Amino acid sequence: MEDDYAFALQILDQLNGVEEFDAAYYQQRSDRIRELADQHQADSDQIFAVLVDAIRLDIKAHPNQERLQYLLNKNT
DSSP: OHHHHHHHHHHHHHHTTOOOOOHHHHHHHHHHHHHHHHHTTOOHHHHHHHHHHHHHHHHHHOSOHHHHHHHHHHTO
16 A cells, blocks of 8 residues: 555656656655654555545546646556
8 A cells, every 4th residue: 555655646746747756755654654654553555545535536636637647647
């Protein structure tokens, strides 16, 4: 689920014109979330599931669906 989160967030950022971050940046964010979830004794898998669902909704609602298709094809 962490990989799904990192990928979805990267796509959303790129849709919004943020291109300067690489995959390592998104992995660091995932690691930070997991570490904080552990500190709070929260289920990190559930946290990532909620985050991924929210980001996917943002992506689906994004007005530039043409760019989304381009990004998805570029990243596959």
